Amino acid sequence: MADFQLIHRPAVHEAFASSAGAVTLQPLPEGRVIQVLGKPDGDDPRQILGEFAGVEPHGLRSAGPGQWFIVGDSPMTHDEFQAMAAKLAQHAFLVDQSHGRVRVGLKGTRIVDVLAKGTGVDLDRVAVGESAMTLVGHISVHLTRLAPDAIELMVLRGFAESLWDDLVRMSREFA
Template sequence: MSLTLYHRHVLEDYLAGFGEKANPNHIAVIRRPAIFSILAHRAHEAAVEDALKPVEGVHLRYCAPDEWLVVSTTLGAAVIENRLGEIAGASIVDQSDGRALLRIHGPNVRKILAKCVAVDLHADAFAIGTSANMLCCHVSVNLARTGADTFEIVVPRSFCGSLFEDVMEMGREFALTAAFADS
């Protein structure tokens, strides 16, 4: 993991001057999330999925068959690496320096995201706890619903600035604000 990339957040320059109070519609840019990608080896798919579910302190995000992201805002990367390292038949890679985590929430969040993604985000179709890879403002991201009005976006670092500017633009009519958050 590259510590330079990890300690200087890619949105540092974008968020300069956004010091005011958070509005109801708000993006919390998680400063130092721990993000791992997990790929199950052939014939270990079910065992790896079962082993991932009970891991404490992390959220499991579905990407593709036998492929997941493990996201944590509370645990450090080293702790998670130890916990995941015990799982047999899986390739685990620390992506904390290569991905950014944005948490968008507020009463109009679905109206904002409707302009960003082409996926039905109604609670019947995309329930709390659901996650999937999708195109968001022309960037391939992993979108997860973590609450009724809360979504989390995991985006590749180099596309984060572009995605952030587009989402802020889509949120302008709803007075979307953004700021760093620790968890």
């Protein structure tokens, strides 16, 4: 058997900034994305997740009824994942999506105007910490409001470059 080495290549690797900070696009660290699927007969796993270091309030994102994403900038070790899965075994299933999802950050005073070109979500009504599953153009994204002027889009890895290109085109008006 031949020796081989896996090479990690980021899905998106360059930032885009418009003039005067109106819009900045930035690939976010490919750390951890863990999907939490609550069991129908289990307790709410969010209380248990709060016991784990690194799962801050903004790191736990709603993905639908009984579903969440645990998101962070640093990877989770296999032992940390196993410990969390064992602690939640009666309440939820965990699925590591870190390899298959990419996060893109948008910051600036015009991010709502940029995203209004591609999604039907009324972003003025999405409070800090809230999330929504939506489309940006033809691409399905998980959108989270991180701050009044910051939004994160999480997308399947195979669509990251296409989403990035669309976001750059939608932002050019504000350059």
